[in-house]
Amino acid sequence: xxxxxxxxxxxxxxxxxxxxxxxxxxxxxxxxxxxxxxxxxxxxxxxxxxxxxxxxxxxxxxxxxxxxxxxxxxxxxxxxxxxxxxxxxxxxxxxxxxxxxxxxxxxxxxxxxxxxxxxxxxxxxxxxxxxxxxxxxxxxxxxxxxxxxxxxxxxxxxxxxxxxxxxxxxxxxxxxxxxxxxxxxxxxxxxxxxxxxxxxxxxxxxxxxxxxxxxxxxxxxxxxxxxxxxxxxxxxxxxxxxxxxxxxxxxxxxxxxxxxxxxxxxxxxxxxxxxxxxxxxxxxxxxxxxxxxx
Numbered sequence: 564x565x566x567x568x569x570x571x572x573x574x575x576x577x578x579x580x581x582x583x584x585x586x587x588x589x590x591x592x593x594x595x596x597x598x599x600x601x602x603x604x605x606x607x608x609x610x611x612x613x614x615x616x617x618x619x620x621x622x623x624x625x626x627x628x629x630x631x632x633x634x635x636x637x638x639x640x641x642x643x644x645x646x647x648x649x650x651x652x653x654x655x656x657x658x659x660x661x662x663x664x665x666x667x668x669x670x671x672x673x674x675x676x677x678x679x680x681x682x683x684x685x686x687x688x689x690x691x692x693x694x695x696x697x698x699x700x701x702x703x704x705x706x707x708x709x710x711x712x713x714x715x716x717x718x719x720x721x722x723x724x725x726x727x728x729x730x731x732x733x734x735x736x737x738x739x740x741x742x743x744x745x746x747x748x749x750x751x752x753x754x755x756x757x758x759x760x761x762x763x764x765x766x767x768x769x770x771x772x773x774x775x776x777x778x779x780x781x782x783x784x785x786x787x788x789x790x791x792x793x794x795x796x797x798x799x800x801x802x803x804x805x806x807x808x809x810x811x812x813x814x815x816x817x818x819x820x821x822x823x824x825x826x827x828x829x830x831x832x833x834x835x836x837x838x839x840x841x842x843x844x845x846x847x848x849x850x851x852x853x854x855x856x857x
Contacts, residue, residue: 568636568644572614573601574652575695576626578673586679586692587654589621589662590670596684599691600668601647609738610648611857615745618652621668623659626652627747629701630845631855632694635687649691650855651701655747699847705803706743706810706857708841709818711735713758724756732758735839740765742857746843748772749807754781759812762839766810780813793820800825804846825851 576587576599588597602617604610611628618626632649639645662668674682676696680689711732719726728736743766751767751774753760759781763774779799783792796817803809813821815838819831822842828834834854836842843855 566643568646569639570604570610570646570648571601572604572610572617572648572650573599574614574618574626574628574650575599575632575691576618576622576624576652576654577695578654580673580675583675584696585673586676586695587622587624587671587673588679588682589668590672591667592669593666597682598684599649599688601649609742609857611650611742611745614648614650615652620663622654622671623662624657625655625659626650627655627704628652628745628843629704630698630843630853632691635691637687651695651698653701699850699852701845701852702848703804703846704746704808705800705844705846706746706748706841707800707818707822707844708739708743708762708810708812708857709815709836709838710754710756710758710762710812711739711839713838726756726758728758728761732762732839736762737765739763739839739841739857740767740769743810743841744769746808746810748810750803750809751775751812752777752780752803752809753812754778754814756781756814759814763810763812777811780811780817782814782816786816789816789820793817793824796821797824800844804844822854826854 577584589600600618600621604613628650630651635647679692683689711728713726713728751763751772753763753774755778760774767774779795818836819834822834823831841857845852
């Protein structure tokens with residue numbers, strides 16, 4: 564019988580240091596090691612929410628997720644497999660608070676990448692810091708989500724733009740509101756259908772921002788017009804890259820094409836996005852550094 568892996572999440576937390584960066588490492592007294600902040604998911608917790616929670620609990624600092632990093636997988640001493648989702652996170656400015664449990668973490672230090680690599684106990688952690696140190700600077704982060712579930716089009720009597728999200732969709736919208744709020748957005752945009760706006764309402768309530776309707780992210784009525792609308796949506800995402808952090812709620816027929824166009828990929832199939840999920844787009848100047856599924 565194949566045993567399900569234990570799931571965990573964590574962050575490579577960094578802050579500016581002159582012309583370079585510093586990486587946060589933590590000392591765990593019960594293991595006597597130096598590690599990156601990480602920990603197990605709490606039940607059905609979203610991995611990104613777990614990563615942010617563990618970073619806060621172990622370092623006393625909030626981290627703004629910027630980019631999903633390579634997953635770490637290993638077998639624990641008891642023979643159980645474990646996977647850890649890691650995210651690049653920028654430490655918010657401020658003094659922070661003490662770690663939640665000093666028996667788990669009794670020292671928190673920010674070190675240069677070279678010193679962090681020398682201090683960390685585990686090769687996987689060291690490889691992650693090497694990976695981060697080689698990245699160009701992150702200059703912008705945008706979230707793109709597909710609207711949550713809204714029943715079946717065929718069963719809705721009326722203007723399809725007025726079809727609301729359903730009970731399942733409300734749960735998805737709440738989860739997205741929690742997860743996407745972690746990037747600390749400053750602007751919220753929704754395609755014209757009601758379900759796109761409703762998907763962002765829990766997020767809007769969390770961050771205290773209005774939702775602006777933006778037809779650039781809406782599907783066209785005529786499917787023959789999808790390629791042209793994809794170009795409009797991709798151009799709008801490029802515009803959002805150059806301003807404050809933004810979130811856009813869009814639709815399933817245009818999201819794959821927009822992302823494929825931004826990555827100059829010939830096939831939109833890998834970018835298909837289930838309802839109630841989305842992506843974090845990470846930019847370094849004009850370069851799309853990464854697309855991270857959420």
